[in-house]
Amino acid sequence: MSQAMKQQVLSKDSDDQLSNGLYGWYAVCVSSTLVNDFLYFFSMYNEPLILYRDKYSRAVCIKDLCTHRAASFQGGEIKSGEIICPYHGAKFSSDKTSKDPDRICCNQIVDPTYNTYARNIQLHQYPCVEKDGYIYIYYTGNPSTNVHDIPIHSTLEELEFTPISYGFRTSEYVYEEALLDFRCDWSRIVENHLDILHIFWMHGNSLPGNVVNRKTIKSFNHKITKTSNYIKCTYTHKDNENTEFITQVFVPPGRIYMYRGSPETARYIQVLDHIPLANNRARVMVRHYRKFIKNSTLCKLILFSLRQRSIFYSIFSEDYLALKAQTFNEQMGYMTNKNMKLLAEDKAINWYWKWYESCLKNDSPWDRHKLSPNTNTLYDDSPMTYPPENLRLERLVNYRFKIRLILRILILVGLLLFVYTIL
Ligand code: FES
Ligand SMILES: [Fe+2]
Known part of the structure; x- marks a missing residue:
């Protein structure tokens, strides 16, 4: 498809509205x-x-x-x-x-x-x-x-906001989670998580397995479903329409689901929540539900949680490299669509931006509690759990992982030697 045709598709589809805004x-x-x-x-x-x-x-x-x-x-x-x-x-x-x-x-x-x-x-x-x-x-x-x-317009269930209301049987899953704070614009992080192609290029080395990496990056077909509650985008491989790469669901204002297959059968679900803390301060809560390796003793033995946490941290550190430059700065202000040329795979991002810009006009939440350059920064330190610009926690997790892994290997070798000597 030519670039002109892609742009036409993007603008034709972008008229539809999600019912919920930033409040x-x-x-x-x-x-x-x-x-x-x-x-x-x-x-x-x-x-x-x-x-x-x-x-x-x-x-x-x-x-x-x-x-x-x-x-x-x-x-x-x-x-x-x-x-x-x-x-x-x-x-x-x-x-x-x-x-x-x-x-x-x-x-x-x-x-x-x-x-x-x-x-x-x-x-x-x-x-x-x-x-x-x-x-x-x-x-x-x-x-x-x-x-x-405070009038509540829709319950969590009506909005299909919770994993259960969205169709996942959470009782069948176990999960790991992490909380991360970024010094960047909230909307940019949401957009980052709607960006499929960067997973291959930016995170290829951090993700386990060899399915997603720089060598396997390619364009996808995608099918978009919109309701008044969410935008769902299913990406399929171009060479085989029946093979799904991933489905993403954006439930405004701040939640994204990622999984493969249907909500009933998915082996894993990633739930990402985006919290607009302050100007240029955003928090992400990520929870990774999985149906495999559910036994907690086995999990501890193979250091699954620690490994998962360390993957979260490296991925978010990588994201932060892009986010820091993309975000607001005094010279350039916020990026606008004029600064970019989107690909077909960026369709969901385009819709997201249409939604976000109309919400900024209708709700204007940032105008309600304005910050000026002289505002005190009382809140800058206390909630920062893991700012990726401070790599201490990531290093600590990796260090713990390595030490425990070495200890486990030593114990295993010791046990094998013991059995060998007895026999
Ligand atoms: S301000 Fe007086 S008790 Fe809180
Ligand atoms: Fe990312």
């Missing part, structure tokens, strides 16, 4: 991270937020702002699900038995004189749901003291 459900954390009495600080579109478990172990998401004198809870405490402000010691919790069970009210501030008044000091919240080991929030840019005042 809506986001997976922001995994359940295992959110232990009791732990404050998990993060941000969304520059807005400082906290996740924690209340006294009933329910996950809640609040704005990081104490409504007495607007202090941050950084440096504060949480005890038995009650959050305590570091500024004047106000204590907040929700109570299922109170007349305001959906509000997080102040129980006590300064001394008992204020205890009745204190109930009017309430924290701002976003709807928060825990499912399949993920914590989801419904982000609108406008939190409320009564969480039910």
